[in-house]
Amino acid sequence: MSITPGPLTPGTHSFEVGGITQRYHVHGSGPVVLAHSGGPGIHWDYLRMPALEEHLTMVYVEPIGTGESGRLPSHPHGYTRDRYSRFLEVLINRLGVPQVHLLGHSHGAFVAAYHALHRSQRLAGVVLYEGAPVTGPEHGEEAGRMVERFAAEHAGHPGLPGVLAAFGAMSGMATDEDTVAVARGVLPSYFAHYWENEEELAPFRDALRATFISGLDEDLSPDLIDDRAALKGLTVPALVVVGRHDVICGLRWGLELDELIPDSRLLVLEDSGHMGHIEEPERFNEAVLAFVRETAGEGTGNRSL
Template sequence: MVEHLGVPEVHLLGHSHGGFVVQYHALHRPDRVAGVILYDSAPVTGPEHAAEAMRMVRSFAARYAGHPGLPEVLAAFQAIPTISDDVRMTAVARGLFPAYFADYWGREEEFAAMRAAVRAAHISGLDENLVPHAVDDRADLGSVTLPTLVVVGRHDVVCGVRWAEELHRLIPGSELLILEKSGHFGHIEEPDAFSRAVTRFVSSTARGTS
């Protein structure tokens, strides 16, 4: 991949599930990687991650109790186990959309068109033995030697602050940025703060810089 780009090193940014891909590279294929950005990611999947997500969903529901849009969001969460094709996946993703923002309904005019345009593909989370595929990198993250920036939205219900703080604690020398007015999409909700942090991190960790 790096050879095709014609550069000596790259920075890898992984958002959400993409964070697990970047963590894999940091742990197993760090050659020619100048640094990694784990953005709304986590060190683990599975029951523990799901329990934390449900805790955050309950917090979201309490924050917006009485809002007319809340029942649709909660129904979408309940429908997640029923997803079996792209059509259902798209419907659920649109239903969940407000929960992925710090204040979707306060900025609905800004984000409504984006929600209507959502298309989602259903990809099974089962391995070749039809068992849920789980990740747990916690025992290995202490061996990461690459410069690492961890970014998370304060109100992220999917991969929230608990996981960002754990990543930050486990990865030696890592930096942590919490976007206080964001959910799962800080690059959309707080684009200036997000871009400044990423630009500074990449500039400071590029080859030939201190």
């Protein structure tokens, strides 16, 4: 007699929603934390957090349209925050626990914020890791300014032209291969000290995988975001994590998120870019674990990180 594994049994799981497969991966044990990767389209495994898996049940979502999860009929279009959030809601309900924490990185932080604003019933807390309250021209201008600063700081480095070329290629991405090339190409700017640690970080870079997601709805309109007004009314406990050297969702946005969200906690990783869980894993892990324990009723109530 075979026993069907439970939804939180370690390993890879999948289910269908409206004929579309949703995959996720379970590692570790303890309070449940769902981790939603960025991009959109970057495959989930870059976000593995083995140290947290020693204390938490980490559920790594493989977002629809990405990796081995199913595609929408409108692929590569139609992957809005609302659609990702609806799939998250089904997954959370299937896990069979009263509440979970939701951690979103980069684009995943935009999804996590949306879910916390619109479908918060089963959330004990949300971690907005390298997110921002807005997209569109204002966000793009700030990213451009940060990339210019990165270029000035690394003027003359032989790797800089390749990074700038990858940023220039972003708007022309149309295939999975394009997306992987851009993701790997810009990566040095996503770390505070990539070139100083290039040999150590090369395996991380080479393992990055991606699926092309357009960022457009089915009608080819952009899924633009401005959560500033809504975040002032967020009732879910929130931890904001930002790297001081992040060029894409940098310190300006982390500070703004923290200012907008009532009673939020803020962790500034002073020696990190966009990948603090790789660059400063001890500070990152300690802060996330403390936040989960506190908001699950196990902590001391100290909000200082």
